[in-house]
Every structure is written in structure tokens, then in C-alpha cells.
Amino acid sequence: MTDGEMTSSLVRELIESIDDWRNRYMDLGYELGEVINEQQDVIVAQARRIKHLERANWNLKKNKRRR
Structure with a gap:
């Protein structure tokens, strides 16, 4: 081989x-x-859940004051 x-x-x-x-x-x-997309879906779902729970907690506090 040269x-x-x-x-x-x-x-x-x-x-x-x-x-x-x-x-x-x-x-x-x-x-x-793909992993990032899956994790973003989980994060968005958790953020929605937290928002829902915060709203439910706020409603409970407001109802408690009315009694």
C-alpha cells in the first residue's frame, strides 16, 4: 500500500x-x-392539579368564614 x-x-x-x-x-x-416532551406533559398536569387544589382550598377558606 502506498x-x-x-x-x-x-x-x-x-x-x-x-x-x-x-x-x-x-x-x-x-x-x-421524547423524554423532554413526556416530562413537560407531567409538569403541565401537575401544574393544573396544583391550580385546582389551590382554588379548592381558597373556596374552603371562604366558606369557613361565612359560617
């Missing part, structure tokens, strides 16, 4: 390695996006 062929081979291997890492990084990004 120096030029070795260099060409190394460049090809490097490009393949970069492509592989790029694909892995993209897959990781998609997975993290």
Missing part, C-alpha cells in the same frame, strides 16, 4: 466514523426530545 492509498483509506475510515457518530448524536437528540 502512502497515498493509506491516507485515502484513513480518510475514508475517519469519514465513516464521523458519519456514525453524527447518526448516534441525532438518535440521542430524538430520544432526549
Whole structure:
């Protein structure tokens, strides 16, 4: 193998390695996006629940004062 062929081979291997890492990084990004969306759904649901409970608590306090 000549120096030029070795260099060409190394460049090809490097490009393949970069492509592989790029694909892995993209897959990781998609997975993290899914996790973030799921967590945001949980956060929104909890925020709604807290708002509901705060309103119920406020109503109970108001009704208690009226008695």
C-alpha cells in the first residue's frame, strides 16, 4: 500500500466514523426530545392539579368564614 492509498483509506475510515457518530448524536437528540416532551406533559398536569387544589382550598377558606 502506498502512502497515498493509506491516507485515502484513513480518510475514508475517519469519514465513516464521523458519519456514525453524527447518526448516534441525532438518535440521542430524538430520544432526549421524547423524554423532554413526556416530562413537560407531567409538569403541565401537575401544574393544573396544583391550580385546582389551590382554588379548592381558597373556596374552603371562604366558606369557613361565612359560617
